[in-house]
Amino acid sequence: MSKKRSGHTSANEKDMNMQGRNEERKAQVQEDLVDTAEAEEIKQEQGPVDELERMKLELAEYKDKYLRSMAEFENYRRRSISEKADWIRHATKELALHICDVVDNFERALAQAKSEDLESPFGKGIVLIEKQLVKALQKEGVQKIEALGAEFDPEYHDALAHIPSEYEENMVAAIIQNGYTMHDKVIRPAKVAVSNGTKINTLEE
Numbered sequence: 001m002s003k004k005r006s007g008h009t010s011a012n013e014k015d016m017n018m019q020g021r022n023e024e025r026k027a028q029v030q031e032d033l034v035d036t037a038e039a040e041e042i043k044q045e046q047g048p049v050d051e052l053e054r055m056k057l058e059l060a061e062y063k064d065k066y067l068r069s070m071a072e073f074e075n076y077r078r079r080s081i082s083e084k085a086d087w088i089r090h091a092t093k094e095l096a097l098h099i100c101d102v103v104d105n106f107e108r109a110l111a112q113a114k115s116e117d118l119e120s121p122f123g124k125g126i127v128l129i130e131k132q133l134v135k136a137l138q139k140e141g142v143q144k145i146e147a148l149g150a151e152f153d154p155e156y157h158d159a160l161a162h163i164p165s166e167y168e169e170n171m172v173a174a175i176i177q178n179g180y181t182m183h184d185k186v187i188r189p190a191k192v193a194v195s196n197g198t199k200i201n202t203l204e205e
Contacts, residue, residue: 093187096142099133100180100188106130107178137180145179147172147190156186161193169197 110118110130117123137143145156152159152170156179165173172192179190 092140093182096137096140096180096182097188099137100142100178103130103133103137104178106133141183142187143181145181145186145190147179147192148175152192152194156181156189157194158189158191159194160191162196163193164198165195166199167195169195171195 106126106129110127113123113126118127147157149167150157150172152172157172158179160176163173165171167173171194172190173195174193175190176193177191179186180188
């Protein structure tokens with residue numbers, strides 16, 4: 001009688017142990033399912049974030065390319081404008097120098113003319129033309145370099161000779177060819193003779 005009870009008890013213990021292990025397995029499976037669900041949820045949450053970051057990087061890259069292209073275009077535009085302005089200035093400078101030569105010839109002619117010739121209608125017309133040419137040059141920013149009696153300055157003067165004169169040493173004593181500036185920049189230096197500080201001999205001496 002006691003043996004039967006012992007066997008029955010042992011069977012019950014086995015059933016209980018089996019049931020306990022089943023419960024543990026169920027709990028583990030449920031825990032695994034929860035972990036998997038959480039991992040999937042995190043993955044789904046991170047997915048859009050990663051995509052957004054990728055799109056941000058692409059946007060930054062496109063923006064950088066756009067800014068570089070705009071900068072290159074702006075540099076090209078400025079270079080083109082500068083080259084065009086340089087070409088115009090060069091062309092204007094060459095034309096101004098040709099007109100300066102004409103003005104110089106008028107000046108030489110008028111210097112040789114007699115006073116009565118300058119008072120004639122023809123003489124007055126020549127003087128008027130010379131003045132109009134000078135004004136046309138001035139409108140373009142061209143000015144004659146006033147060199148006579150000034151201290152020699154290699155930026156504005158080109159010394160062709162040293163001569164005795166009434167001027168002190170290193171002063172411009174004579175103008176050989178007029179010089180001109182354009183917008184305060186020298187386009188042709190004045191060709192001059194510079195005093196060497198020796199006084200000119202006079203009859204009294």
